[in-house]
Amino acid sequence: MSRRHIAPSAVVWLLVGGIYFMLPLVATFLFSIKDASTGKCCSLAAYDFILDDPQFWTTIKLSFRLALETIVIGLLLFVPTLYWVHLRLPRLRPVIGFIALVPFVIPPIILVVGLLEFFKDDLHAPFWFLGKPDLFLVGAYVILAFPYIYFSLDAGFRAIDVHTLTEASQSLGASWRTTLFRVILPNIRVAALAGAFLTLAIVMGEFTIASLATFHTFPTYIQYINETQAYPAAAVTLMSFAITWAAMLSLLLIGRRGGRRTVRLGVGR
Amino acid sequence: MVGAFQGASGGYTFHNVADIVRNESIRHAYQTSIEISLVTALLGGLLGFLIAYAAIRDGTPNWLRSAFGTFSGVAANFGGIPLAFAFIATLGTIGIVTQFLTNQLHWNPYFHGFTIFGKTGVELAYLYFQIPLMFLVIAPAIDGLRQEWSEASANLGASRLQFWRFVGLPVLLPSLLGAVILLFGNAFAAYATAYALTSGGVNLIPILIGADLSGNVYTNPHEGQALAFGMFVVLAAMMLFYIPLQRRATRWAR
Numbered sequence: 404m405s406r407r408h409i410a411p412s413a414v415v416w417l418l419v420g421g422i423y424f425m426l427p428l429v430a431t432f433l434f435s436i437k438d439a440s441t442g443k444c445c446s447l448a449a450y451d452f453i454l455d456d457p458q459f460w461t462t463i464k465l466s467f468r469l470a471l472e473t474i475v476i477g478l479l480l481f482v483p484t485l486y487w488v489h490l491r492l493p494r495l496r497p498v499i500g501f502i503a504l505v506p507f508v509i510p511p512i513i514l515v516v517g518l519l520e521f522f523k524d525d526l527h528a529p530f531w532f533l534g535k536p537d538l539f540l541v542g543a544y545v546i547l548a549f550p551y552i553y554f555s556l557d558a559g560f561r562a563i564d565v566h567t568l569t570e571a572s573q574s575l576g577a578s579w580r581t582t583l584f585r586v587i588l589p590n591i592r593v594a595a596l597a598g599a600f601l602t603l604a605i606v607m608g609e610f611t612i613a614s615l616a617t618f619h620t621f622p623t624y625i626q627y628i629n630e631t632q633a634y635p636a637a638a639v640t641l642m643s644f645a646i647t648w649a650a651m652l653s654l655l656l657i658g659r660r661g662g663r664r665t666v667r668l669g670v671g672r
Numbered sequence: 673m674v675g676a677f678q679g680a681s682g683g684y685t686f687h688n689v690a691d692i693v694r695n696e697s698i699r700h701a702y703q704t705s706i707e708i709s710l711v712t713a714l715l716g717g718l719l720g721f722l723i724a725y726a727a728i729r730d731g732t733p734n735w736l737r738s739a740f741g742t743f744s745g746v747a748a749n750f751g752g753i754p755l756a757f758a759f760i761a762t763l764g765t766i767g768i769v770t771q772f773l774t775n776q777l778h779w780n781p782y783f784h785g786f787t788i789f790g791k792t793g794v795e796l797a798y799l800y801f802q803i804p805l806m807f808l809v810i811a812p813a814i815d816g817l818r819q820e821w822s823e824a825s826a827n828l829g830a831s832r833l834q835f836w837r838f839v840g841l842p843v844l845l846p847s848l849l850g851a852v853i854l855l856f857g858n859a860f861a862a863y864a865t866a867y868a869l870t871s872g873g874v875n876l877i878p879i880l881i882g883a884d885l886s887g888n889v890y891t892n893p894h895e896g897q898a899l900a901f902g903m904f905v906v907l908a909a910m911m912l913f914y915i916p917l918q919r920r921a922t923r924w925a926r
Contacts, residue, residue, distance in 0.1 A: 409733065412728035417736060420723040420803065424747060427755075427800065428770060430762035508907045510861030512878040518899040519885060606692045611878075615885045625753045626868055629760075637761050643754040651746040651865035 404662060417590070424520065433546040435637035449638040458624055459639070465536065466621035470606035472537060474599045477552045480545070482595065485553070488585055489560045500557070503550040511547060511611040518543055536618045543612050547604055553600035559594020563587075596657050604650040608643065688841075697875065702902065705860060705877040708791060712798040713855035718854075719799070721848065727807075728814050733918035741811065744804035751801045754774020759797045763788040794866045794874055798859050805858060806851055813847035850917040857910045860903070875901055 436445045453459050457537070488495050518539075568590065572582040588595070610622035626642055629636045709917030726732065727740040762769050766780060774780040787793060791848045818839060863878035872879050877899055 409731045409736075410726070410729060413732050413741075416722045416726035417732070417740070417912045419728075420719070420740070423803070424743060425798070426769065427758040430767060431758045433768050434761035438841075472865075487727050504911065507857065508911050509904060510863075510907070512861060512881055513900040513904055514884065516881060516896050521898060534824045572779060598696070607866055608749070608752050614864075615882055617886075622753050622864070625757070629753060629757050629868060630871070633766070636757050638762070640754040640757040644750065648746055651749060652742075655742055655745060 406606060431637050431640055431644075435641055436470060436534055436632060437634055449634040450580070452632065452635040453577075453628070453639050453642070456635075458619075458627075460593075460622035462619055462621045465619070466607050469540055469544065469620065470603045471607050472541045473548055476541060476601050477545050477548050478599070480555055481549070481552050482588070482591070483583065485556050485560055486565065486583060489565045496557075497554065503553040506547055506550050509542075514543060514546065514652065515612045515615045518612070533567075536613075536620070539616060540618055542612060544606050544609065547609065548598075548602040548613075551601040551605065554593065555594045555598035555601065556630075559591035562594075563590045593657055597654050598653040600650045600657075604647050607646050607650070698880065698899070701875045701877050701880050704791065704875050706906075708795055708798065708876070709856045709859040712795050712802045712859045713852050715795075715854050716799050716802025717806050717848065717852040717857075720803040720851075721810055722811050723803065724807045724814055728811060740807065747804035748801055748808055751862070752864035753868045755797055755800060756865050759788055759793065759800070759869065763793070763796070789870050789873060791874060793869055794876075797865050797869055799860065802855050804860060806855060808852040809854060810844075810847060813844055813851075817843060844882040846917045846920040850914055853910055853914045853917070857907055857914075860906065860910075 435449050436447065437449075484498075488499060565587070568586050571580055572586045577586070583603075608622055609620070610626065613620040614623050614626065621643070625636070625639050628639050684825055687838055723740065727737045759767075764770065767788070770781060788796070819842075821839050823840055830838070855924075861878065863882060866874055866876055867879060867882060870879075872883060881899045881903075884899065895909045
């Protein structure tokens with residue numbers, strides 16, 4: 404019963420889906436090149452406005468730095484942990500998998516309530532901790548990124564033979580550190596990169612926690628522009644989409660080279 | 673970091689939690705939240721399934737399938753502030769589509785009760801990430817519907833409809849239900865999109881929590897925590913359904 408031609412109903416649904424997905428993107432683009440004074444096509448003034456705004460550069464740099472810090476801390480925490488679990492404690496795997504679901508049950512809006520309550524007095528953390536995005540936000544983002552890094556790495560570790568690699572490297576006289584960095588790490592590089600790109604996309608788009616904890620990151624900057632400048636808002640919206648596209652496409656490209664695909668859920672909203 | 677998860681259980685009496693049931697506006701917010709999540713989960717689930725099936729079934733060129741798959745991977749991660757603005761630029765009062773309808777067809781949807789800044793708008797915007805998410809979650813399950821099954825049922829004289837009624841749907845049902853539950857939770861927890869779209873004007877639980885935290889509407893600081901606790905209960909209950917369904921769904925996996 405194999406069909407030679409595309410089914411008519413399939414054409415209808417794919418068209419419906421295609422139009423629904425493309426329309427807001429096209430509309431945002433058309434909106435962004437409108438001239439602010441006349442409302443007519445075409446002007447790049449909106450892009451100039453954003454690129455000339457020093458706020459744009461400080462917030463995007465801050466968000467990017469936070470993303471890098473989250474990635475580094477996340478990988479430092481989870482690569483050795485997962486290595487050890489796969490090597491010595493395979494029975495703990497379902498437990499960690501279950502814990503990894505917790506950030507889905509406790510979304511950012513609930514997480515931020517808990518964080519602000521927990522850190523609101525000197526008892527738990529001094530003010531310098533609460534006031535620093537690199538500490539407060541990165542701490543929260545590591546929690547948010549945990550499931551994504553975990554599921555990427557877990558798939559990576561399952562695809563390699565941890566036991567044989569470890570034994571081979573140790574019988575050749577390698578220390579634990581050498582084994583981890585020169586044997587295991589190169590083998591799960593694709594998985595680690597996948598987790599890193601997902602984390603980048605999440606942190607560059609995370610608004611809830613940043614806004615409610617009153618930090619000025621890239622997403623809160625977009626919101627500020629949204630409220631104040633109509634046409635530049637379209638321009639900065641497209642830039643933000645471009646960042647997500649870049650991160651996710653890099654993920655798909657490296658995934659095609661050998662990693663397996665994992666289900667991805669967005670946290671940015 | 674462990675302490676972060678304890679926040680919701682710390683330092684409140686039953687009074688705040690009881691308020692969830694007693695307080696009119698809070699009850700209303702839970703209703704709206706659940707309603708929006710249900711509508712977008714069911715609608716997004718249905719459309720996502722139809723689109724995924726259309727993209728995967730026999731006869732659809734391979735490049736279309738991978739194009740939709742790739743786009744879903746990206747679009748499921750759109751959301752938040754940029755998504756909200758994309759919809760304002762499309763269907764807002766001076767949005768491109770609104771302008772087109774008004775100028776070319778002389779039909780302004782805003783004169784007919786439509787607004788992107790309310791509940792319908794939030795639902796429309798949520799569908800933009802719900803449908804791709806459904807695609808991502810359900811595509812492997814549709815892939816798992818083996819060609820032999822439809823051939824076998826055709827050999828035994830079953831019609832297309834009978835195949836779906838007795839083979840296709842029963843096999844897919846756990847995956848479909850699981851996916852819809854996931855979509856429900858996804859919409860239920862969303863904050864940024866609704867906030868940016870309506871400037872906090874829609875009465876949703878996450879919006880109320882946000883208002884409590886930034887302290888510009890309510891005076892009871894513990895109300896936010898009670899609300900968050902209520903959300904947590906709903907989401908935890910959701911997970912209780914999701915995990916066994918997930919287990920069943922993988923039964924036919926290759």
